[in-house]
Amino acid sequence: MGNRREELASGTVVLLGGRSEVGLETVTRIAAGRVVVLAARRSDDLIGEITRVRAAGASEVHAVEFDADDTAAHRSVLEGIAADHGTVGVVVVAFGVLGDQARAEEDPAQALAVVQTDYVAQVGVLTIVANLLRAQASGQIVVFSSIAGVRVRRANYVYGSAKAGLDGFACGLADALHGSGVHLLLVRPGFVVGRMTAGMTAVPLLSSTPDQVGAAVSDGLATRAHLVWVPGRLRPVAAVMRLVPRGLWRRMPR
Numbered sequence: 001m002g003n004r005r006e007e008l009a010s011g012t013v014v015l016l017g018g019r020s021e022v023g024l025e026t027v028t029r030i031a032a033g034r035v036v037v038l039a040a041r042r043s044d045d046l047i048g049e050i051t052r053v054r055a056a057g058a059s060e061v062h063a064v065e066f067d068a069d070d071t072a073a074h075r076s077v078l079e080g081i082a083a084d085h086g087t088v089g090v091v092v093v094a095f096g097v098l099g100d101q102a103r104a105e106e107d108p109a110q111a112l113a114v115v116q117t118d119y120v121a122q123v124g125v126l127t128i129v130a131n132l133l134r135a136q137a138s139g140q141i142v143v144f145s146s147i148a149g150v151r152v153r154r155a156n157y158v159y160g161s162a163k164a165g166l167d168g169f170a171c172g173l174a175d176a177l178h179g180s181g182v183h184l185l186l187v188r189p190g191f192v193v194g195r196m197t198a199g200m201t202a203v204p205l206l207s208s209t210p211d212q213v214g215a216a217v218s219d220g221l222a223t224r225a226h227l228v229w230v231p232g233r234l235r236p237v238a239a240v241m242r243l244v245p246r247g248l249w250r251r252m253p254r
Helices: 021-030 047-055 071-085 101-106 108-136 154-177 210-222 234-241
Strands: 012-016 035-040 060-065 088-093 139-144 182-189 227-230
Touching: 012 021, 012 071, 021 047, 021 088, 021 210, 035 047, 035 071, 047 060, 060 071, 071 088, 071 108, 088 108, 101 108, 101 154, 108 139, 108 154, 108 182, 139 210, 154 182, 182 210, 182 234, 210 227, 227 234
Parallel strands: 012 035, 012 088, 035 060, 088 139, 139 182, 182 227
Antiparallel strands: none
């Protein structure tokens, strides 16, 4: 990745997943002087998030009702944002669930719920966002993959498989957007210490905080990077992961 920095795409900043810790850390770094839309369920209960983004210098902050799993409503939500707030500059897609692996192995409904949110809903919303920005001939998209999708582990294969699918889709979408004026940044974090992973044990040197992820994402947007690992040392680790014998790999912890 080069060091040349550019201005972010002009226009409204949209966070799909308005309560996401990594999403908010990203948005607060690029909000100054911009209109920001926080889209989430129970959008009337985003007072703390709105206050935080305003404190980061946003010119306006709006809350919009958005249910990631209601894929039929995605188009109207996004088109409504564009109609109300003009050109869309940056879309951060930051919704997702870890799910309950043990339950998902017994209950297909739980397995499908994880895949619905972490893959199916993301494919739908990214397709709509890509077409919206392609029509503008400008804009930037942030997609959060995971180290869990690089090589799926037995210990969290439902979540990992959804992330693997999303990672592949995002890579293909980025290639499809080449030359359109739209930039897609794929982010592959490791274990992120936060609400979603509360009670789980972090791996020393390979984990990060939402603040560190947000900083890496904002830097990746400014340098027009196509892929960011957080922390950066995960890149060589991922290369080694692919070489581990399957018999040993299936005993790897979450």
